[in-house]
Amino acid sequence: MKIVLITGATSGIGEACARHCLAQGDRVVAICRNLDKARDKFAAEIEAGRLVPLHYDLSCNDQLYKFCLAELKPYSIDRFIHCAGITLMQKVTSTGHDAMLKMFETHVFALTEIVRALLRLRKPEQELSMVALSSISAPALNCTTGAYSMAKASIDYYVRLVNKQLNTPSRKYLPLSEEQLAAVEALEGEEQKDQARAKAQAQAGFMVRINSLAPCMVDTPMSDFSFLQSQGLNTLPLLPLAVVVQEIFKLLENKYVSGKSVILDNGSIL
Ligand SMILES: NC(=O)c1ccc[n+]([C@@H]2O[C@H](COP(=O)([O-])OP(=O)(O)OC[C@H]3O[C@@H](n4cnc5c(N)ncnc54)[C@H](OP(=O)(O)O)[C@@H]3O)[C@@H](O)[C@H]2O)c1
Known part of the structure; x- marks a missing residue:
């Protein structure tokens, strides 16, 4: 049984990830801003102790690192999925400081604070895999989603940076089974034994992995397809939620991939 930390578990992609974990017998720790919503959605699982909701509003993270050290310590987190997010349909030149800050707090600073807490709490022999949701609006340079795309681009850079720091030049290998x-x-x-041991070790995957997944539009409350359609912005293909969840878990469990931003776009950008 794995223990999976999820942000944004009360809606859309995060909720679908939480349900996927629960269905396969894993335990979920969910950081959410609205505990009542979490209780409405996961009453039975909370009652059974299979989903633990922790209250924190990720739009202001000056206490998040300390909060995570204290609240996550009792759980030995194996996996982390950062799904919390907000959108803003606005060009970046029209976006003021407060809106920009909220965007970066929710998408980027929430991620950086949680990751450094998880790395601090991780035991030396513990495998840890993390995936943050990015967006194809970052590499595609999308003007209509200015600040959002900037925040997502920062996530993509951050996962490369953390991976480089953790896994090069001497990456931490997974122990042999x-x-x-x-x-x-x-x-x-x-x-012969020494050679075989060295070969098996060289083929072992990363002990700590961090990646981002950049889907195009996904069918969730955030994408609000009817609004996008009315504005003529529904030019991208709409991915089924189940497909995105499947890709998140494939990435999470791939022991050989770290520091990558994986694009899932139905081939809409080159
Ligand atoms: N849907 C898409 O088309 C699409 C495409 C590419 C990338 N993404 C990314 O995928 C992630 C999930 O998106 P989604 O479509 O599942 O969106 P969603 O259905 O709107 O869910 C967003 C989640 O984030 C939580 N959240 C927002 N602000 C928060 C805060 N300040 N503190 C704590 N939690 C907060 C929300 O909590 P509440 O339930 O309390 O509102 C909700 O659970 C986001 O990062 C998004 O940018 C989405």
């Missing part, structure tokens, strides 16, 4: 160790021990001769 019992099966792999047994196969090594079954070999004859110390030289």
Whole structure:
């Protein structure tokens, strides 16, 4: 059983991720700004202790690091999915300081504070994989979503940076499994064993991974398809929620990928 930390678990992609984890028997710790909404959506799971809601508004994160150190300590978090987000249909030249700050707090600073808390809390032999939701409006340079796209571009840069810091030049390898160790021990001769051990170790994946996933429009309350259609902005394909969830978990469990921004766009940008 894994323990999965999720932001934005009360709606859209985050909620679908939380339900996916619960369905496969994992435990969810959800950071949400609206506890009543979390209780409405996950009453039975909260009652059973399978989903733990923690209250924090991610639009102001000056206490978030301390909050995470204290509140997440009892849980040994294995996976983290950062889904909390807000949109703003506004050109960047029309966006003032407060709106810009809220955008960066919710998308970027929430991520940076939670990641550094998780890295601090992680035990030396503990695998940790993290995925943050980005958007194709970042690499596609989308004017109508100015500040939002800037924040998402920062997320993409941040995952590269954290990965570089953690995994180069001497990345932390995952430990060999019992099966792999047994196969090594079954070999004859110390030289052969050493070679097989070194080869297996070199093929092991990353112990700590961080990636971002940039989908195009996804069918959630945020994308508000009817509004986009009325504004003539529904030019991108609409991805089914289930497809995005599937890709998030594929990325989360891929032991060989870290520091990447994976684009999921139905081929809409090159
Ligand atoms: N939908 C798309 O087309 C699309 C495309 C590309 C990327 N994304 C990204 O995917 C992520 C999830 O989007 P979505 O479509 O699932 O959106 P959504 O349905 O609107 O869900 C957003 C979630 O973020 C939470 N949230 C917002 N501000 C918060 C704050 N200050 N503190 C704590 N939680 C906060 C919301 O909480 P409440 O439930 O309390 O409102 C909600 O649970 C976002 O980062 C978004 O930018 C979405």
